[in-house]
Amino acid sequence: AQPAKLLVLPGDGIGPEVMREVGRVISWLEKNRGIAFEITEDLVGGASLAEYGEPIRNEVIEKARAADAVLFGSVGDPRRGHVGFDKRPEVAILKLRQELELFANLRPAKVFDALVDASTLKPDVVRGLDIMIVRETVGGIYFGDPRGIETLPDGTRRGINTEVYTTPEIERVARVAFEMARKRSGHVCSVEKCNVMESGLLWKEVVTDLHAREFSDVKLTHMLADNCAMQLVRNPRQFDVIVTGNLFGDILSDLASMLTGSLGMLPSATLGAVRADGKCAALYEPIHGSAPDIAGQGIANPIAQILSFAMLLRYSLNLQDEAKMVEEAVSRVLESGLRTADIMSEGMARVGTSVMGEAIVREL
Amino acid sequence: AQPAKLLVLPGDGIGPEVMREVGRVISWLEKNRGIAFEITEDLVGGASLAEYGEPIRNEVIEKARAADAVLFGSVGDPRRGHVGFDKRPEVAILKLRQELELFANLRPAKVFDALVDASTLKPDVVRGLDIMIVRETVGGIYFGDPRGIETLPDGTRRGINTEVYTTPEIERVARVAFEMARKRSGHVCSVEKCNVMESGLLWKEVVTDLHAREFSDVKLTHMLADNCAMQLVRNPRQFDVIVTGNLFGDILSDLASMLTGSLGMLPSATLGAVRADGKCAALYEPIHGSAPDIAGQGIANPIAQILSFAMLLRYSLNLQDEAKMVEEAVSRVLESGLRTADIMSEGMARVGTSVMGEAIVREL
Numbered sequence: 001a002q003p004a005k006l007l008v009l010p011g012d013g014i015g016p017e018v019m020r021e022v023g024r025v026i027s028w029l030e031k032n033r034g035i036a037f038e039i040t041e042d043l044v045g046g047a048s049l050a051e052y053g054e055p056i057r058n059e060v061i062e063k064a065r066a067a068d069a070v071l072f073g074s075v076g077d078p079r080r081g082h083v084g085f086d087k088r089p090e091v092a093i094l095k096l097r098q099e100l101e102l103f104a105n106l107r108p109a110k111v112f113d114a115l116v117d118a119s120t121l122k123p124d125v126v127r128g129l130d131i132m133i134v135r136e137t138v139g140g141i142y143f144g145d146p147r148g149i150e151t152l153p154d155g156t157r158r159g160i161n162t163e164v165y166t167t168p169e170i171e172r173v174a175r176v177a178f179e180m181a182r183k184r185s186g187h188v189c190s191v192e193k194c195n196v197m198e199s200g201l202l203w204k205e206v207v208t209d210l211h212a213r214e215f216s217d218v219k220l221t222h223m224l225a226d227n228c229a230m231q232l233v234r235n236p237r238q239f240d241v242i243v244t245g246n247l248f249g250d251i252l253s254d255l256a257s258m259l260t261g262s263l264g265m266l267p268s269a270t271l272g273a274v275r276a277d278g279k280c281a282a283l284y285e286p287i288h289g290s291a292p293d294i295a296g297q298g299i300a301n302p303i304a305q306i307l308s309f310a311m312l313l314r315y316s317l318n319l320q321d322e323a324k325m326v327e328e329a330v331s332r333v334l335e336s337g338l339r340t341a342d343i344m345s346e347g348m349a350r351v352g353t354s355v356m357g358e359a360i361v362r363e364l
Numbered sequence: 365a366q367p368a369k370l371l372v373l374p375g376d377g378i379g380p381e382v383m384r385e386v387g388r389v390i391s392w393l394e395k396n397r398g399i400a401f402e403i404t405e406d407l408v409g410g411a412s413l414a415e416y417g418e419p420i421r422n423e424v425i426e427k428a429r430a431a432d433a434v435l436f437g438s439v440g441d442p443r444r445g446h447v448g449f450d451k452r453p454e455v456a457i458l459k460l461r462q463e464l465e466l467f468a469n470l471r472p473a474k475v476f477d478a479l480v481d482a483s484t485l486k487p488d489v490v491r492g493l494d495i496m497i498v499r500e501t502v503g504g505i506y507f508g509d510p511r512g513i514e515t516l517p518d519g520t521r522r523g524i525n526t527e528v529y530t531t532p533e534i535e536r537v538a539r540v541a542f543e544m545a546r547k548r549s550g551h552v553c554s555v556e557k558c559n560v561m562e563s564g565l566l567w568k569e570v571v572t573d574l575h576a577r578e579f580s581d582v583k584l585t586h587m588l589a590d591n592c593a594m595q596l597v598r599n600p601r602q603f604d605v606i607v608t609g610n611l612f613g614d615i616l617s618d619l620a621s622m623l624t625g626s627l628g629m630l631p632s633a634t635l636g637a638v639r640a641d642g643k644c645a646a647l648y649e650p651i652h653g654s655a656p657d658i659a660g661q662g663i664a665n666p667i668a669q670i671l672s673f674a675m676l677l678r679y680s681l682n683l684q685d686e687a688k689m690v691e692e693a694v695s696r697v698l699e700s701g702l703r704t705a706d707i708m709s710e711g712m713a714r715v716g717t718s719v720m721g722e723a724i725v726r727e728l
């Protein structure tokens with residue numbers, strides 16, 4: 001078999017140190033499961049800005065295009081201070097999404113039994129929580145034109161952004177959500193603000209039509225974005241799959257993650273369209289940020305990055321067994337009582353990044 | 365003294381029944397505090413649609429303009445089924461905001477000691493919570509042009525909305541937030557998505573400049589909207605005043621309200637520009653909706669509507685003492701153990717809408 005071609009982009013802050021732990025898992029899989037990887041690593045975000053004067057080079061985009069999957073760390077480095085809007089580290093991830101047409105961001109919010117007390121919500125409210133948010137990531141107000149800041153003749157300045165969604169953009173991401181729901185509890189909740197935004201009205205119509213045409217076996221409900229934020233706090237377990245646009249998805253998926261109380265545990269995948277070679281472009285990243293405040297101290301939790309790699313095994317390489325092995329190793333390590341600082345609680349054993357990584361490999 | 369001219373708009377669902385309890389408080393103030401009110405009542409929302417074929421008549425807008433303040437119930441009536449985008453009940457509140465230039469929505473999220481257990485969050489996380497969200501309400505993506513749904517030559521449909529903010533629009537709402545913070549704990553957190561939206565970049569710059577020019581005694585911080593959603597769940601007491609645009613404010617204020625676990629308790633005020641007569645237009649409404657599922661059963665909680673009226677006494681009529689009297693009467697009734705169904709807990713006495721209203725008047 002051809003080796004699996006991965007592009008690894010550790011990025012800024014804790015990115016490189018949590019990515020190192022994925023390296024251990026990769027070595028283990030090579031040695032013990034006979035899986036061949038061909039790995040290229042490169043710079044993105046603040047790290048790339050420092051070296052090349054831009055948050056991501058076209059060359060890196062091309063490497064991403066050529067890879068079977070991209071494993072991304074995190075970007076953002078406040079120590080670099082004010083850089084122009086075009087040079088900010090976030091451009092790296094935004095460009096990768098857009099250039100590779102990575103349109104469906106899958107963000108699970110799952111409460112691990114061993115960590116139910118880490119949540120600020122009462123255990124009875126979040127125990128067993130398992131939500132999948134499917135967020136559209138190449139459209140909406142993030143990329144619509146016109147955009148910018150203009151100065152009017154009288155000196156007043158105007159900031160403008162445009163939310164645009166077309167029928168096919170909505171359909172393709174809704175399709176991912178419906179298919180996902182079929183493998184889960186069979187319920188999709190579509191979220192917009194159709195009571196004030198026409199783009200939300202179109203969103204709702206397109207999702208409703210697609211449902212009637214192809215997915216009537218799945219239960220479909222609709223919810224306004226403000227109500228969804230409330231319901232996620234009031235009774236989050238009412239949700240199975242949530243599908244929504246770029247901006248609402250950004251906010252609601254972060255909110256849902258925080259319900260678990262353990263951001264350092266949560267992976268994500270962003271999938272693109274099927275390419276000419278029959279594969280689809282995909283990028284995997286932890287949902288936590290670059291956490292510059294704790295970078296370099298060896299205390300960051302590597303689990304979200306490792307679980308992102310498990311998602312990569314499952315979705316991009318179709319290695320279901322290996323994905324499961326990694327996920328179960330993580331669960332067992334947690335049950336054994338090891339904790340990084342972010343998920344530490346009384347009576348557990350506090351460990352650093354590399355001890356956690358080693359423990360997971362040992363469980364494999 | 366001239367009587368205080370109020371326009372009362374009960375609206376749909378539970379609106380009329382909770383408004384009735386405010387009527388008792390008004391009668392009490394007339395009798396016992398010698399305050400004269402001149403009250404006009406009218407229809408809005410589904411109720412107006414049924415009677416006049418539109419969610420709000422121009423005549424009602426004119427009455428609102430002529431009043432010292434508007435006391436609003438809630439709108440929305442799903443039983444009326446599908447009406448066009450222009451006819452939806454929400455148009456009533458959107459038009460009132462826009463026509464009266466009610467640009468600053470003040471949404472307190474406060475946890476009453478007696479109700480700390482009503483929250484889905486752990487008591488230690490929300491005890492003493494007292495946040496004021498100042499949401500811009502006549503600009504942003506709610507009102508920007510171009511907007512609508514268009515069909516392209518190839519049959520694809522496109523939904524479009526535009527987010528627009530100008531320097532003066534941002535300044536005036538930020539000013540309200542800074543002034544509010546001076547009377548509270550002296551901290552404003554300004555929220556946008558300046559890492560992906562230029563309108564957010566302008567927002568941040570204008571708030572920063574205004575702060576430097578006029579409010580350097582207030583502490584100003586900035587936060588991205590997605591992070592703010594997380595922080596509201598992780599540690600909500602870090603906030604004092606939050607100022608943000610229309611769309612983020614919609615979502616984040618609902619989220620913050622739900623942290624208290626008792627929506628039926630929370631009032632809001634929306635203030636406008638100072639008018640020629642030296643007064644400023646203002647509208648007061650509970651943050652809960654029309655709750656059609658429990659309408660007409662006499663079990664709705666009238667407290668949010670009564671506390672909205674207390675805000676009216678304070679902000680529009682400058683009756684500080686009377687506002688305080690009403691608020692304290694509410695606290696005492698809660699301490700005495702009376703509860704409507706929505707805030708019921710073990711060992712308390714469950715009462716309906718009118719018993720709760722009467723009890724509050726008795727405490728006055």
Ligand SMILES: CC(C)[C@H](C(=O)O)[C@@H](O)C(=O)O
Pocket residue numbers: 090093094250559560590
């Ligand atoms: C880094 C930033 C541009 C990004 C976003 O807003 O999409 C982040 O918040 C995310 O959710 O992936």
Ligand SMILES: CC(C)[C@H](C(=O)O)[C@@H](O)C(=O)O
Pocket residue numbers: 195196226454457458614
């Ligand atoms: C009724 C609706 C238009 C409104 C809004 O979205 O602004 C409501 O959700 C609110 O927050 O007042």
